[in-house]
Amino acid sequence: MASKVVTMARLLVPKVPLLVSTTLVHYAYGPAKPSWSYRFSVTMALMRAFVAHLNEVPVSQSQIMSKMTDEKAPVNEGAIATEAVVLKEYREKAADIMERLLNLQGIDSIKLGWDWKNDPAAAEPLMGEWTETRIKGDNYKDGRTILYLHGGGYFLASIRTHRWATWHMSRQAGAKVFSLEYRLAPDSPFPAAVQDALSAYLYLLNPPADSGIAPIDPQNIVIMGDSAGGGEFLSSTVFSQLL
Known part of the structure; x- marks a missing residue:
């Protein structure tokens, strides 16, 4: 615990001048955009500084810092977050579908540089999280669902770092949002994350009978993501054509 506090202090203390300058600019000259609150201005400044910092440290250290910030990420007030597990059988089926298309393109594990079908990390549970608003309206009755894939350069972030986004999506779209804790590089490079998204x-x-959810009509599913998650969306959509 003490080491985490020290690491966080080392990360935040150098940002004090940035926080001060951001505060002065926000109140003296106004936000960068009229819709930006002070909190949002500070958040954007810290995010930009963090991204710039990523170029100066090893990936492993960046991932440690990212995990420290999302461990206690709260569920938004007015939202319900429910944990879910995508069973191994879905990963296996996704792998079979992907292998068919990769074979058609003459792409094998040798060309990809690793044995992606036997990734040890795939033995771990594939976790997901359902997000919905506490006030359930009639909009939920049609089964509309968003499968959301978070951004993070394929090596950072998690379900928790993007809870603010999934809650807003659920509220604005009148839909349940299923976000995914897909595998990250460099331990599990392409196409591991795409396999998880397709899973x-x-x-x-076709969820398990004991999952508590009914099968969802594909016409009621929207797949979306930001940044790296957008790339996963495009890739998983291509592979899903073989279903």
Whole structure:
């Protein structure tokens, strides 16, 4: 615990001048955009500084710092977050689908540089999280669902870092949001994250009988993501054409 506090202090103390300058600029000259609150201005300044810092430290250290910030990320007030597990059988089916398309393109594990079908990390549970608003309206009755893939350069972030986004999506779209804790590089490079995304889609189409959710019509599923998650969306959509 003490080491985490020290690491966090080393990360934040150098940012004090940035916080002071951001505060002065925000109140003296106004925010960068009219819609930006003071809190949002500070958040954006810290995010930009963090991204710039990533170029100066090893990936492993960046991941440690990222995990420290998301361990206690709260569920937004007015939201319900429910944990879910995508069983191994969905990963196996996704792997079979992906291998068919990769073979058609003449791409094998040798060309990809690693044995992606036997990734040790795939033995770990594939975790997901359902997000919905506490006030359930009629909008939920049509089964509309968003499969959300978080951004983070394929090596950072998690379900928790993007809870603010999934809650707003649920509220604005009148939909339940299923976000995914997909595998990250460099331990599990491409196409591991895409396999996990496709696994989650298969899970939504035909969930286990004891999952507590009914199969979802593909016409009611929207797959979306930001940054790296957007790339996963495009890739998983291509592979899903073989379903």
